[in-house]
Amino acid sequence: MQHALTPTQSDFEPNMLSGLNPAQRSAVEAVNGPVLVLAGAGTGKTRVLTTRLAAILLNGLASPFQIMAVTFTNKAARELQERVSALVGRPTEGWFLGTFHSLCTRILRKHAERVGLKQNFTILDTDDQLRLIKQILEAENVDTKRTPARAVLAVIERWKDRGYTPDKVPATEVTQSGLYLKVYQIYQERLRTLNACDFGDLLLYNLVLLQNNLDLLQEYQHRFRYILVDEYQDTNVVQYLWLRLLMLTPDGQARNICCVGDEDQSIYGWRGAEIGNILRFEQDFPGAKIIRLEENYRSTGHILGAASALIAHNRDRLGKTLWTTASEGDRVRVQSLWDGESEARFVGDEVESFQRRGMSLNHMAVLVRAGFQTREFEERFLKIGVPYRVIGGPRFYERQEIRDAIAYLRIILVPEDDLAFERIINVPKRGLGPATMQQITTHARVNKIGMLEAVRQLLNTDAFKPKMRTTLQTFIRLYDMWCAQLQDLPHTDLTERVLEESGYIAMWQAEKTPDAPTRLENLKELISAMSEFDNLQSFMEHVSLVMEKTSSAEQEQVTLMTLHAAKGLEFDLVFLPGWEEEIFPSRRSLEENGMKGLEEERRLAYVGITRARKHAIISNVANRLVYGSWTNAIPSRFISELPAQHIETHAEAGMFGTMNRASFNSRGTSAAPAEFAQSSVMSSSFGKSHYPARPKTSFIEGRAERIEDEPTYKFRKGDRVFHQKFGYGTIELMDGPKIEVTFDMGDTKKIMAEFVVPESLAGEF
């Protein structure tokens, strides 16, 4: 039976459906049975998801606790929670709206003992995983040079992504004469004795839980009457199997599952996402309804046209035809340049030019294939004084001082957490050498106890040297005190005490490296972040699951980030530099995954173009400095896949005759013929060479060299300087060619020294 949702039923918010187009509306209304919403870029899929969820609730089809809505990222989860909360007019706390990992953690905590864990298990991060694997490899006498822990972990994680527990790894996957499998087995045993699991386990154990416990399977099948999944194209095998167990009845009937996704935006294959899941949806869930959202509300016509034509080159897709009622807008600009430096200068100039025409820096982004590519743009932006932010740098919770602090807290919560013990026992330095460590590890292993307990036992013997004995006794006494205060003291106060009494704060205070003050700041920030949680336990949960970066600056900034990080975002103006063979598409991707790899790269290109609302500027260079040697670069094949009617091509003056076969016509479509682009990868004609003589033509006459020709002055800390954009200020810090200046306007900025003049010369500037 179909429930027709109409605004008149129950307490349905009357305007909820009114703003939806017919496709969106039908995706909301098809409440029962399996539904796949194929939502292209910028078609409002989140809106559909939230409206549908609210509609189910407000029509009384289910209570909040009978609905599960899953996302991949915390950001998406938060957005979902906020929107649903706004639609239904109450908070969504405690509801099953969240990331796969957070929901799975909740479920696993309830049934931890069924997989041999205690309820308070810890979740290891990559660092701990690697250390653990390395220990195992060393114990097995494996040469960690030839078989790095990283590689072994990658294989194990892949197995976990596919749903293989150690006993279920198929014979075909077992290589290296079974070494990896053996390590996997030992690794899992060790995790269990540590009362810990890794990120992969959170999902894998949930699958195992449902597979091996009929009662639980029935309980959760009964409980979750509606499941909504965002970004379905990103699900891996475990997530898929888990969802399928929940959503298929024993006789193969699909229940009420609604997945939203876009096969053209599947860009996480390399990390286990299985695009086949979305392509196979109809077979998996018999009777599935497929609804396509094809009206794009984001981009202008040419941008959409270029992106659609590009993605049409992919074979593995279900196919959608995006359209828009927006104007044609600007054509996608394809700009060829001499080298990376002129590319950066070009982007910088365009940024300034758009800014002059009134566009906010917040609406501009530079999207690169790989993180290292941001560097030349950063340098340029520093030079010309364009504020920018880089998304995806080191995360707050990955910083050393934060991880140390958290290790202290972990061992207080979970005494058998040996990895935390190892991390902190000699930080700050307590004079523990490898010999003492060896004693402790051996005793722990022989008696199958945690290292902390091993220390306790050994203190009752005379195993330790007198000095060590006192040190360890002091440590244990402190530790016991902290544990005792766990109940009484607020967790923020406890943390402060721990960091103070352990000498950790003192350690950084004594440190005279320039980043020591920052680290102390970070520790303060950690404590203030903690205050938002009720207790230590819930904060620790947050730590392992939510690795968020706390951004502060509220100033207008250009965004620099990888294409991956840009998924789900949009900007008025998008720069897409580095569209060259071997860089984009990335060589490794093609080498390792062939056609599949190429298609994923193409989807990445598609994601990139479709981030743009009004302007997309693609660029490529003829000469690229790669790992210190100059390389002739060939325009990406993706450029030649863009249709002529949607693009306009430009080449930097001085390019002709230098670029050889790779030269472009100054207008019309690609002068890079497909056969040419194709052959480049096959016959690695991608030769390293010496730096070609750079033509002395500047890109924009009279502008480009403006800055570089300014004389550089010898500055010292404390000098008063003047900057063209930021005005007067005082030098805080010298850092090679860069300086940190606190400007009188209030901001502290890091800029190139050559871009300021002494205060006394301000008038001549």
Added chain:
DNA sequence: AGATGTACCATTTTT
């Protein structure tokens, strides 16, 4: 323990 030397390597990254 801290400093210096050297060999190696080099996507995408969330949870």
Added chain:
DNA sequence: TGGTACATCT
């Protein structure tokens, strides 16, 4: 080229 992980020296 430049960062880093590990080894060896002081």
